[in-house]
Amino acid sequence: MGPLIQCRNIVKIHRGRGIDGAKRGFKAVDDVSFSIEKNGNFGLVGESGCGKTTLARAILYLDPPTSGKVLFDGVDLGSLRSRHLRAFRRRMQIVFQDPHSSLDPRMTIYDSLSEGLVNIGMDRAARTKKINRLLDLVGISGAMGSRFPHEFSTGQRQRIVIARALTMDPEFLVLDEPVSNLDVSIQAQVINLLLDIKEELSLTYLFISHDINLVAYMCDTVAVMYKGKIVEQEPTEELFANPRNEYTQTLLASIPGGAGRISGASTNIAKDGTMGNTASAVRELSKGHVVSNTTGRTGDKPDLTGGTR
């Protein structure tokens, strides 16, 4: 099986100014290339503002990339006219983090799901059959189709959003932090559901998350994104066993509940007790890798120059 998605040197520059009024031509995605095999489950992990959502939107041509190519099943999406692009868009869908804002509160679940099907001219009987089947697939009774979004819990709503993404029989799903708003027990239900339907419908996933644990559990390949670039990309086991990039190491070391890093650091401080050391010891980047205040590479630098421009 060949790759379903191929990204070649994707660059996305945000035009206009950022929030601080100064950033013009900010490179949100900087020369990113990767490919996703058919039936693959590709994880993209990174912290807020690293460009992962921008990249996803560029791949789907919701916000076309500034430069670079996206090949879907061998076809360059950038070369397509809008009518053909629309046909391709049906084959790729996206599920966002917040199920509250992605469902129209004034539309019944049935109407929300049938929108796309009406557009392609499917008749009512076929629509109903299909919607019932999809709702059943995500564990919502078809009889609940006449209800409105507010009558469902957050977890149920996210299931409905997933069902809606499936109405057009896509091959490729982008899952942008699909469980981040959910409680742990509900999160597990949705994750299981996503893995089940992937199997059942032979889907290809691009799974985006800030949670490296979750990505590692879900995906067979993981790409780590930092400041617009993919800094490391490996099969999951390999990445965890042998992270090569410094940022990946930091990220892995930051997973809470890990091998007692905090206790190690704090005993050093407790003995010493002076304030200067408190501040610098906090900047331990990874196990045994302590960096002083000024050279800390992680986002939270103590100097104020960055903030007060």
Add this chain to the structure above:
Amino acid sequence: MNTTEPIITIENLRVEFTQERQKAFALRGIDIAFYKDEIHGLVGESGSGKTVTAMSIMGLLPKPAATILSGSIRYEGKELLSLSEDALRTYRGSKIAMVFQEPAKYLNPAFTVGEQIREMVMLHKGLNKHQAEMRARELLGLVGLGKDGRALGAYPHELSSGMKQRAMIAIAISCDPDFLIADEPTTSLDVTLQLQILKLLKILKKMKRMGMLFISHDLSVIREIADRVSVIYAGKIVESASVARLFEHQMHPYTRLLLLSIPDARHRGKKLATIAGQVLDATNDPQGCVFAPRCPLAKELCYRESPKLIAHEQGHTSACHFAEEAWDL
């Protein structure tokens, strides 16, 4: 395991919310004791009563929506629930302080970080302006915002999110409280920042020998920072033990399922455990165990009789009729 007297003891605390004539049970009778120099993690899902517990201790439950039905909260033996608002205020901030989840919202946008520290130490510690300034400078150094005092003149929006949380921690510890409540202090932060803040809190606890209530929905964060952990579900503490013990051995099915539902690279390919059904509706007041409707082990007894929080070996408490049995989920 802890032989000293607790700083704060909560007993049989029951809190009810009234909204649009509907009654909701936020806390259904909880018991917790907090000790000096111990981080007590409180873990639970949204709506389980974590924040209500914190706000009850602070005496800041929203009025008139919330009513305390029964129970007691004692600080060093003194009953807080019977104190007047004025008397309570002398505890808030000075003896018991709080750090909130979203520093961007909980810091006042119109005042500098320095002013937000100064006003507090001038009020509780009776410092003059100059002394307060020195104190603020010292505190900012302590939380890693630089010793040169540059952050003093910064407005909250001029700080990054991690720096804002450090500033909020500086404010909270400014009067050397005996007890610090941290309500999801790292939930809005990226993982790398989260770790830094967790470390900072742990260091400060040691330095100041504070007791701490650390609230989180995330068991792995609790495991990282806490000494002892209590699990709360639908307004009830269902299990409590030392962190080492709890992650080793669970005595309540809810805790076990919660742990099994956390995704982890080691379990790839295996299904995650799920908890069937929905969280108990807060307007419900069941006769039996609050978890029974979702519990795979529930028996007739569980629906009939509410289990009490009973102490087992090694200070491990559980509110399950079948805590001692070896069950497999």
Add this chain to the structure above:
Amino acid sequence: MNFIKYAAKRFLRLILTIFIISTIIFFVIRVIPGDPALVIGGVDASPSDIQAIRAKLGTDRPLSVQYVEFLWSILRLDFGRSMISDEPVISLILQRFPLTFTLAVLGLLIGILIAIPLGVLSAVKRWSGWDYLGLVFSQLGMAIPSFWLGILLLLLLAIKFPIFPLFGADSPAGLVLPALSLGVGRAAILLRHTRASMIEELSKEYVVAARAKGLPESVIRYKHALKNALLPIITIAGIEFGYMLGGAIIIEQVFSLPGLGRLFLYAIYQRDFPLIQGGVVFIALIFSLVNFVADMLYSIVNPKIRLE
């Protein structure tokens, strides 16, 4: 650094606003049907008289020439000479302006003194006696026209109980009643904004945090919440001040005060076109300038705006 950039940007916008307003005024007066010369000359005027008036007004020249000259005259604040008194329009205006300006300032001051304390009190003690007082006040204040209130005040406080003079601005006391009638109506609007703004701030998270710090409720309200609540009020007060300049025109009539209002009113009676045009432009200039000042003030008080 950023403030200067912001101020400069805002100043450019001010210039643009003035330019647009001037253009509108120019075309409204020239392009709408009706030759001013005919109106001024009256029915008995001979064609040569009309021509003379046109020459004097400058309306005999091409529109484009008139337009450029008009803009140039605004830059120099030279609005020509009055048709009636033959004095420069600008000096007529500047003679009368201080009185009107003082009246508006006093009106705003009275408005703020009533609105902010009552608005804050209404918000803090919602649904209490104070809140109902504020509610009744703001309803009445908006419903009662200022000139009627002026007459009422005159009847009561100048005739029945002659505490204040009946007319004239010879003594400061003469300004009290006009300023009061001007301020009360505007206070009603300011009060509603203050109440809403304060209620919003009191529901914010930082108020909870301030309580958790153990601060007394008075400090939380009158320091923490009030500072944030007053920020939007500054902008609204600026706009209100502009309205008061306009409202002064009517009030001056009621109290027989020799301010701008009376000047313009007579100009309209006497069809003194240069004076009318100059007056309108002048009021528009002041209005834009006041809003500019309010924005500057807002950005100085609010640390956040400098980034936006």
